[in-house]
Amino acid sequence: MKKQQLHKFLAKTHKWIGLVLGLQVLAWTVGGVVMSWIPIDTVRGTHNVEEHAPVALPNVEGLLPLGDLASQEKGQIQQATYMTLLGHPVVRLVHLGGEVTLVDAGSGELLSPIDEQVARQIADADFKPDVPIASSTLLDAHTIDYRGPLPVWQVTFADEDTTSIYVSPAEGRVLARRSATWRLYDFFWMLHIMDYDERENFNNPLIMTFAFSAALFTLSGLGLVFFRFYRRDFNWLLGRRKRL
Structure with missing residues (x-):
């Protein structure tokens, strides 16, 4: 392959990979800012x-x-x-x-299994803010908020953060705490690891593909840098060597 053809090939490859990676890199960056900004204790409730x-x-x-x-x-x-x-x-x-x-x-x-009244009492005893309970529901399927053992009591409070506490009917203990803050964090975590289903698998094929593409993007960029240098760019170095 001639030098000019190689240059065009690297430029085109770099351009299209950059277009595909651009939005994901932005999501990684914004997600990193959000996840580092919010204290993890606040996220977990x-x-x-x-x-x-x-x-x-x-x-x-x-x-x-x-x-x-x-x-x-x-x-x-x-x-x-x-x-x-x-x-x-x-x-x-x-x-x-x-x-x-x-x-x-x-x-x-x-x-x-504990009944709804006991589940509400357990959730209310666990939640520090003095706010009323808005609703309570026995879930037998996973939701975006909760992906743990089933069935589970979902007790939601009428606070500004729309906090939900999940209580095990079998054990009578709190299994998870969710809020609007957690949901925001979880959304950016999903974008960060690119697991749009379970939001738990950091080694999924999609993120591996994008990581490999990012490596190609870097390599093609380095290749383009090579074509951006000319002999005159090194005259100062060659002149220094002659003086030595």
Whole structure:
């Protein structure tokens, strides 16, 4: 390939790759600014989590022995842990199949799945701002906001950031916190990693292709730089060498 043809080929390649990459590079840059500007605690909603003092289990002697729970569940329990739920003693049971259930630590009564009223109480106890609950819904499918275990209670508050807290019906614990700030961050995170579906895969083929294209763009640019230099550009260097 002649020098002039190579020059035209590099120029055309550089131009078209630059056109394709331009918007994505802009998204990477703007996304980087947004993600570095917003504190990660604000994104995760941990700054609005209500802090509760540790609660001791009341009347330990009256708690149901774990051995009795194992016999009631036909010995299929992998793990049993005493804890409190809204200040009430419960036992968290992990079964061999991975299923998690809650039982009353005093009576052994099955508490899960928790109902809507309890889910609202758990979310309200977790959320520090004193604002009313706008709605509560049991989700059985993933949404843009939530992609964790299902089903899940979505409890949404009437605050300015439209905060939603997701509570597990099986375990009675908060699984996720979402807000308008989180959604903004998540949008730019999606653009940044170019995973427009799950928004979690940083090693997807699309971003690999663009990264490879960016490398070609840089190489073709370096090739064009070569054609922008002439012998006279180095006269000062050659003259210096002659003087030496």
